Each structure stands twice: as C-alpha cells, then as structure tokens.
Amino acid sequence: MEKPLDKLFDKFLQGQAIFRDRTALRPTYVPESLPYRDDQMNRIGSILGPALRGAPPSNILCYGKTGTGKTVVARYVLDMLVSKAKDSGVNAPLTAFVNCRIVGTNYRVLKRLCDQIDATMPDGSEVPFTGLPTDEIREVLKNKLDSNPSILTVVLDEVDSLLKRDAGQGNDILYGLTRMNGELENSRISIIGISNDLTFKEMLDPRVLSTLGEEEVIFSPYNAVELKGILEQRVALAFNTDAIGDEGVINLVGALAAQEHGDARRALDLLRTAGELAERKGDEKVTQNHVREAQKVIERDTITETVKTLPMQSKAVLFAVYVLASKGQQNIFTGECYNVYSDIAKSLSIDTLTQRRVSDLISELDMLGLINTSVISKGRYGRTKRIKLAVSKKQIGVILDDDVRLSNIARDLESD
DNA sequence: CCTCCACCGGAACGTGAGGAGT
C-alpha cells in the first residue's frame, strides 16, 4: 500500500527538484552581469571613477520606475569599484547603502550611515536608536570620516519617500548631507540618490537639487524582449534543466511583467512563485498555468498582507467603506463614510477620530491601492472625495472577517 | 455670473512612548 507522501518525497530523492538555486530570483540578488543596463553602468562607473584616485565624485540622481534595475546597478557598480580598489592596492572608498523607505527619518539615516562605516560614539559604543540630538550624530559621522581621509559613497535608495513624509524633513536630511562636504577636512561624501518617482525633483529644495542633481541617470522600463532576456539568464541559474515546461512560460512571465510597466522584480517574483507552486503540487515542470495561478496568488497575498497589517483605525475606516459598498452604493463620500466609521468605532470601543484625521486615513488607503478616491465637486452640495473599493468586496470581506471584533460588528449590522 | 456647500488639505501644536545622559 502506498503511503501519502511517498510520491512527493520520492521526487525530491530522485533529484527532480524544480529549483537549482532560488536565491537567483530574489530581488537582492546581484548577478554576474546586468544585461541591458550597460549605458547606466558606464555612466555611473565613469562618474564614480575619480574616487579611485581619491578625488570626490559628483553626486548622482537615478530615476526610473520600480524594477528597472536602479538598485542592483548601484550595488553592482559600487561592488566593482571597491573590489577594483582592493585589487590595485588603492585606498578603497567607503560605501553605505540606506533604504530611505524603511529607514525614514533624519536621525535614522544618520545612524545607518554610522553603523555601516563603523562610526561609533566617543566611548566606542554603537550609536543608539534614538535619544540623542541629531546634531550629535552628525558630529560622530563627521569625526569618523575626518579621522581618516576617505571618500564615502552613500546610496540613498528610494529617496523620494523621505520627501513624502514630512515636508521639509526630507530636504533637511539631504541638505545636511550635501552640506557636510563643506565641513569635512579630509574626506568627501558623494551621494547616489535613487528615486522611482519621476516628479521627485520638483519636491526637492532648490539648494539641495543644485548639488544633489549634478548628474542624472535615467532607467527606462524593460520591454518584453529585455525582460525575456533577463528571465532567461536567471532561469539558467535558478531552475534545473528542463524544469521549465516550454518557451511559452518565459514569454508569458515577460508579457505579464511588461504590462506592469516592465518591472523586472515582479517578473522574477512571478517566476519564483510559479516554480514554488509547481514544486508544491509535485509537478515536474513549470507550466503557463502555474504562472497564471502565481499571478493570482501574488495579488491576493499582497492585498491580504496590507489589510492585515493595517492599524485598527485604518481597518475601521476601510470597513466603513466596505459596509457602504456592500449596500450597493456606487459612490461613497467622505461624510457618509465618516458617519459609518463613527458607529463602527463606537461598537469597537476605540477612539472616534476627527473627520480631518479620517480624511487622511482615507488618503492612505488610497495610496495603498485598497480604495480609489478622487476629489469631486457636487456643486451646491459641496466638495468631497468620491471613494470606491479598489479590490473585490468578497476579498476584503474575507480578510476583515478574520478580525473577530470586526466580524462581530458585521453580524450586528446585518441584523439591522 | 455669483453664491455657497461640504469638504479638502496645509500648518501649528499637543501628547505620550521610547531612549540617553546626568
């Protein structure tokens, strides 16, 4: 008699595994070569080149949508720069890499920089998370840099998110960093700013722009052919021979990602998920069906994830929109939404926020892509936001139902 | 053409958590 998992495990034993090395599909993976990005690499390389001779390179701004290879190119070039310096016995430039979307604030950006170049407090301890005046950290960083003549190249990934937070705050950080050069005796800082917002420049303080935007490098989206090329390169690394059903699989992944503005990260993610689906099902090859299914899985997962991690107040607001939408309302306006929200907040016994705040929460939900809003005028009847659910009612319902408190309210509302 | 609604969205400020130094 056959035991349940026999077949599945047999496949692993027989070496029919689908993946050879799935890390090659991860977004942080830096491959040996970066196809279709020669121009950008050469540009950045020639700008940073002087660092090898101890001369400060110009600052660079890189633009391009998500998944166009900005980050990986920056990493690649810096890696090459450092290893070249080591090979030729030159004083290697310092490098630091900060993702501004995750790090976020002036203080924390400085802390990250300090950590990455081993700058420490005067007593030798690590710079603390918080608590110190920001100026003090600047000093720590400056002292470290000045203690040893060096060139620090800082990559600020997703710089635009700094500016979107608090007006002024982000500019302060960038201004502070660019200005630091004037205060340093022996060392220089050069900045590579990476932005996926093309309008980023407009938000930038002119003083910052003039120094930060000395050089600009544009990353255009990959087209379907280029995506295919990239996928083929990675497939060879990540999958076992013959694990991919037919050429149609790669073409499909390329085509789907090309629709998503040529996002290579998304393409790789899709491919990896498709592979995992095939693996889990015990199939020998990845087929186009796996790819299509993977697309759905990814979409569902990201929505589920964002909704689940929402703060309670935002959930309540989203829930209010969901309730109104379930009643068959096509157009939901801020006022009604706020009324429903107030009831929900009361039932949940959480604080009822002001309409001003709720209005902001609605905008946040919009940015997360869970709802669509547009400001419209109803003439005599005022100006307001028109709100629509951007995802299916069913899906939101299922996820919100997971929250016991909300599902109880849903039942109450139904019995009305 | 003008009015005036119902909100938008900027600005300034308050609170309290989390942490450091003294």
Added chain:
DNA sequence: ACTCCTCACGTTCCGGTGGAGG
C-alpha cells in the same frame, strides 16, 4: 528622578475651491 532628545499619531484652526443651482 529629572531633563532632553525624536517621532508617530492626533487635534484644532482655517483658508481654499469646483461647480450646481439660483
């Protein structure tokens, strides 16, 4: 124990506004 930081999250106040209806 007390002062001094940053920062997330809210509140209060208020000037601004597109367009239906008079």
